[in-house]
Structures are given as structure tokens and as C-alpha cells.
Amino acid sequence: MDISAAAIEKAKVRLGPNSSRVKWEVSYVTSFKTDEHYDLWHNRATFHFLTDEAQIATYKSIATKSVKQYLIISTFSENGPERCSSLPVRRYSSGQLQGQFYHDFTNLSCTMEDHITPFGTKQNFVFCSFKKL
Numbered sequence: 001m002d003i004s005a006a007a008i009e010k011a012k013v014r015l016g017p018n019s020s021r022v023k024w025e026v027s028y029v030t031s032f033k034t035d036e037h038y039d040l041w042h043n044r045a046t047f048h049f050l051t052d053e054a055q056i057a058t059y060k061s062i063a064t065k066s067v068k069q070y071l072i073i074s075t076f077s078e079n080g081p082e083r084c085s086s087l088p089v090r091r092y093s094s095g096q097l098q099g100q101f102y103h104d105f106t107n108l109s110c111t112m113e114d115h116i117t118p119f120g121t122k123q124n125f126v127f128c129s130f131k132k133l
Contacts, residue, residue, distance in 0.1 A: 001024075001025040001026070001027055001029065001032060002025075002026065003026070003027065003028050003029075004026070005026045008024050008026060011024075012024065023036070023038070029043070029046055029050075029059055029062070030050070030055055030058045030059055030062070032062055032066075034066060036066065037066060037067070037068040038066055038067055038068060039068050039069045039070065040067075040069065040070045040071075040072070041063055041066065041067045041070070041071050041072070042072040043063075043071075043072065043073045043074065043075075044072075044074045045074060045075070045125075046075075047059065047073050047074075047075040047090075047092075048075040048076040048080070048084070048089040048090050048091065048092070049084070049087060049089060049090075050090065051088055051089065051090045056090075056100065060100065060101065060104075063101075064104045064105075067105075067132055068132060069131065069132055070129065070130065070131055070132070071101065071105055071129070071130040071131075071132070072127065072128070072129050072130070073097060073101075073127070073128050073130075074125050074126070074127040074128075075090075075091075075092055075097065075125065075126060076089055076090075076091045076092070076123065076124070076125060076126075077091060077092065077093065077094075077112055077124040077125055077126040078091045078092065078093045078096075078126075079091075079112075079124040080123050080124045080125060081123055084123075092126055093126070094110035094112070094126050094128060097110065097126055097128045098110065098128060101128075101130055104132065104133055105130035105131060105132055105133060106130060106131050106133055107128060107129070107130055108129040108130060108131055109128070109129050110126060110127065110128040110129075111126070111127050112124060112125070112126055112127075113125050113127060
């Protein structure tokens with residue numbers, strides 16, 4: 001899922017023939033509606049843009065309803081930037097991120113990683129993998 005159809009097309013090209021094995025959706029994450037269930041939901045660099053409790057609650061509700069097995073979230077760590085693309089963000093420690101999902105998922109692992117942007121700046125992320133309870 002991405003809000004940008006162009007980004008999805010670029011990802012499809014990178015995956016080549018394997019892109020047909022992926023269910024692609026163009027949607028803003030808190031507006032996403034589906035009756036489908038997904039084995040794997042991977043959110044990279046979207047969760048930190050959800051800055052108020054209502055957005056976060058909506059996201060968690062959608063993910064909990066839609067995920068059958070695994071959820072992977074990567075978001076800005078507590079050492080990450082305070083803004084991205086001129087927008088405010090919410091930063092998380094691994095414990096805080098785990099705390100957002102503990103009611104419906106068990107944590108499998110969390111790691112920290114520095115991401116170097118195309119502009120050469122460093123952004124610290126926390127990656128957590130969860131299994132549906």
C-alpha cells in the first residue's frame with residue numbers, strides 16, 4: 001500500500017515477475033478499507049507520520065483486522081528526526097512501539113538501523129516484527 005500510484009508502479013518494476021505475487025493498494029493508510037486478510041503487513045516509514053491518538057488508533061484497528069499472521073513496522077526511533085518532509089513526526093523507542101501493538105500482537109524482534117537518505121542525511125529507525133495473537 002502506498003498513497004502514490006507512481007511509487008507502487010516503481011516497486012512493481014523493481015520486483016519484476018514477482019510483483020504479481022503481491023496485492024498492491026493505492027490508499028492513505030488510515031482510509032484503507034478491505035475485507036481481505038494479509039499474511040504479512042509491512043509498514044516502512046509511514047507510522048511516524050501518525051501523530052495524534054485518533055490516527056494511531058485507526059491505524060491499529062485496520063492493521064489488527066487485516067493482518068492474519070505477521071506485522072512489521074519500521075518508524076523513526078527516539079533518536080530519529082523530529083520532522084520529515086517538513087511534517088512533524090512521532091518517534092518511538094522499541095518498547096514504545098511494542099506497547100502500541102501488545103494487545104493483539106506478540107513481539108518477535110526489534111532492531112535499530114541508520115538509514116541514509118538520498119540527500120546524505122542519517123535517520124535512525126526502529127524495526128519491530130510482530131506475530132498476531
